Amino acid sequence: MAVMSHSFSVDLGGLIDLLSEHLYSGPEVYVRELMQNGIDAIRARQQGSGEVFSPALGFEISNETLTFTDNGVGLTPDDIHTFLATIGRSSKRGNIELIGQFGIGLLACFLVSEEIELVSRSASGTPPLRWLGRADGSYTLEDGPADTPIGTRVTLSAREGRAEYLLPERVSEWAGDFGGLLPFPVAVNGVAVNGQGAPWLDTSHGEEARREAVMAYGAELLGVPPLDFVDIDTGAGQVRGVAFILPWTPTLERRGQHRVYVRHMLLSDREEELTPRWAFFIRAVLDGQGLRPNAARDALRDDGELRAAREEIAAQLRAYLVDLAGRDPAALRRLIKLHFLSIKALAAEDDAFLQLFMPWLPFETSAGSLALPEYLALGSQEHPEIRFSGDLNLYRQAAQLALPGQTPIVRAIYTYDSALLSRYAALNPGVRLTQLSPNDLVQEFSALTPQELAQTATLREVARDTLLPLDAEARVSRFDPAELPALAFARPHRELARTREKVGGAGGGLWTDLLGDLGAGGQEAAMEVHFNVAHPLIQQAARLPDAPLLRRVLGMLYVQALLLGQHPLTTRELALLNGGLADLIGDALAGAGLGERESVSRLN
Numbered sequence: 001m002a003v004m005s006h007s008f009s010v011d012l013g014g015l016i017d018l019l020s021e022h023l024y025s026g027p028e029v030y031v032r033e034l035m036q037n038g039i040d041a042i043r044a045r046q047q048g049s050g051e052v053f054s055p056a057l058g059f060e061i062s063n064e065t066l067t068f069t070d071n072g073v074g075l076t077p078d079d080i081h082t083f084l085a086t087i088g089r090s091s092k093r094g095n096i097e098l099i100g101q102f103g104i105g106l107l108a109c110f111l112v113s114e115e116i117e118l119v120s121r122s123a124s125g126t127p128p129l130r131w132l133g134r135a136d137g138s139y140t141l142e143d144g145p146a147d148t149p150i151g152t153r154v155t156l157s158a159r160e161g162r163a164e165y166l167l168p169e170r171v172s173e174w175a176g177d178f179g180g181l182l183p184f185p186v187a188v189n190g191v192a193v194n195g196q197g198a199p200w201l202d203t204s205h206g207e208e209a210r211r212e213a214v215m216a217y218g219a220e221l222l223g224v225p226p227l228d229f230v231d232i233d234t235g236a237g238q239v240r241g242v243a244f245i246l247p248w249t250p251t252l253e254r255r256g257q258h259r260v261y262v263r264h265m266l267l268s269d270r271e272e273e274l275t276p277r278w279a280f281f282i283r284a285v286l287d288g289q290g291l292r293p294n295a296a297r298d299a300l301r302d303d304g305e306l307r308a309a310r311e312e313i314a315a316q317l318r319a320y321l322v323d324l325a326g327r328d329p330a331a332l333r334r335l336i337k338l339h340f341l342s343i344k345a346l347a348a349e350d351d352a353f354l355q356l357f358m359p360w361l362p363f364e365t366s367a368g369s370l371a372l373p374e375y376l377a378l379g380s381q382e383h384p385e386i387r388f389s390g391d392l393n394l395y396r397q398a399a400q401l402a403l404p405g406q407t408p409i410v411r412a413i414y415t416y417d418s419a420l421l422s423r424y425a426a427l428n429p430g431v432r433l434t435q436l437s438p439n440d441l442v443q444e445f446s447a448l449t450p451q452e453l454a455q456t457a458t459l460r461e462v463a464r465d466t467l468l469p470l471d472a473e474a475r476v477s478r479f480d481p482a483e484l485p486a487l488a489f490a491r492p493h494r495e496l497a498r499t500r501e502k503v504g505g506a507g508g509g510l511w512t513d514l515l516g517d518l519g520a521g522g523q524e525a526a527m528e529v530h531f532n533v534a535h536p537l538i539q540q541a542a543r544l545p546d547a548p549l550l551r552r553v554l555g556m557l558y559v560q561a562l563l564l565g566q567h568p569l570t571t572r573e574l575a576l577l578n579g580g581l582a583d584l585i586g587d588a589l590a591g592a593g594l595g596e597r598e599s600v601s602r603l604n
C-alpha cells in the first residue's frame, strides 16, 4: 500500500471536557482567562508604541450574557487567522512579560458558553473584525462594526446549566479576587471591583501611611491584625510583596497558605513553593513579575527562577529576625513565644542563626519551660551540662525523680530539639551534652544499708517471685521523691518485644534510638521495678510475712508504677489490677461489717 499522509484532527468537545475535568478547578476560571488575555494585551500595547492610554478591563452582564472588554493591543486579521484558528498556538510564547503561553486559555470560555464572539481592533490600524467560534470547532469571520475602539471585546451567553457562572455578583467576586493587585481598574457593570494596586508599593503618602495600609490589608487577610510584616523584594522572579507575621501558632496542616500573584493576577491562595519550608510563622502575599505559572495556572512552575526567588525570600525573612533581635527584643520575644517551632527549624539549618537565637528559644525541661541560659544557670557553672532525653517515656520517668542538686532534664522530643542541642554543644565546647539512658536512672538510686537489707529480705524475695512471672525484675532501693512507692521502667531492648506483644505488631518506635546503643538483650525481664524503702507503705509491707496479702500489695504497687510511667498494660497486668482492687474492696467491706452476701443483697 502506498504511503498516505493525513493530519490529526482534534475533537474540540473532548478537549473542553479534558480541560474542565482535569486542568481547571472549575468553570469560573473563564473569568481569569479573559482577564489574563486582557492584561497581556494591555501590556503588549504599552510595550509597543509607547502611546499613553488609560488601561482598563470591564465586564458588562445582563440577561445571562457577558461582555468582557479590554483596551489592549487588539488583534489584526492575520493574528485572528493565526492564533484563534489554531488551538495551542499563542502569540505570546517567548515573551516573558506576558502571562499566556499555551494558546488554550480562551477555550475556558466554552466551559460556560456555546459560542465565543470576539470583536477586535488592532492598535496597528487594521480594520476591525468579528470572529465567532463555536464549541463544535467551527468559526466564522466577518468585518466588525466601524466604531470598534482599539482593544478586544468578548461576548459569551450562558450555556444550559451554567447561568450561575455569569451572575454579576459572582463575576464581581472572582474578578476582584483574580485582579486584586492590578494597578488599573476592573469594573463589573460599571462598579470597580479591585483596589488601587498593592498597598505595600504605594509610598505616595509616606512610610507611616504605607505601613498602616499594609497592616490594614493584613488584618483583612488574616481576620485579625498581624504581629508585623516583612517587605519582600527579590531579583530572581522579581517578586514584590509582604510576609505577615501570624498572631497565632499555625497548625502543621495550615502551613503554606500563601497568596501568590503572577504579574498582578492571582495564581493561588495556597501556594507553598515560593517561601521556605521553615517559615510557618508567616502568611505571605507575593507578586512575581518574572515567575511562570503552570498550564492550569493554579501553581508556579518549579524552575530555577522559582528556587532562586525562594532563596532570596528566605534570606530576607532571616534578616528580619536578626534585625528584630537588635531593634526590638520585646517584639522578638512575642514572636518566639508563638513561633518557636518554626525558628527552631531554621536554627537547625543555620549555625549563625542558631548561635543568635538559641538564648531565646524555650525548651521543655523537668524544671519547666526554660531558655538555655536559664537552664544552664540551674546546673553546675563549672561544668555546664545539658542532660536530655529524646524519648518521652524515659523523660517522664526521669522527671518523676526530682533529685536535688541535679541538672534538670530537657525533653527533646520535637523534631529539631536533639539536632539543635547537638549543634549547640558542638559550637560551644565548654558545654557537655548528655543523652539520658535508662541506666542513668538506676544510678541515681542509693543502695540499701546492711540493716535495710536485712529488714527487706522477705519483701525482696516475695517481690522477685511475684513479679518475675509478669516479666518484671523487682529491686528494693532508696530514691527521691520519697512519696513514690515504686518506679517501673522498661528495658529498652525488651520494651519493643513487650509493645509488639501488646499491640499486635503495630507498635515499636519509641525505643528504637536506644536499641541501637544497647544492642539486643539476653534473657532478662522486660521491666525493672524499684520499690522505695523510703516510702512508709514499703516499710510496712516489709514487716508482712510471706503471705497472699504481701503478694497482692506488691502486684498492685507494680501496676500503679506502670500506670505512673504511662506504660500500656498487658492483659495479665490489667487482670492483676482488677483482681487486686476487687479483693481490697471486698476486704474493706468485710472490715466495715458487710459480708459478701450482705453487700450484694444491699446493692440489689
Ligand SMILES: Nc1ncnc2c1ncn2[C@@H]1O[C@H](COP(=O)(O)OP(=O)(O)OP(=O)(O)O)[C@@H](O)[C@H]1O
Binding pocket: 033, 036, 037, 038, 041, 070, 072, 073, 074, 075, 079, 083, 084, 089, 090, 091, 092, 099, 100, 101, 102, 103, 104, 105, 106, 107, 152
Ligand atoms: N483580549 C485579547 N487581546 C489580544 N489578543 C488576544 C486576546 N485574547 C486572545 N488573544 C490572542 O489569542 C491567542 C490565544 O489566546 P489564549 O487565551 O487561547 O492563549 P494564550 O493567552 O496565548 O495562552 P494561554 O493558554 O497560556 O492563556 C493569544 O496568544 C493572543 O494572540
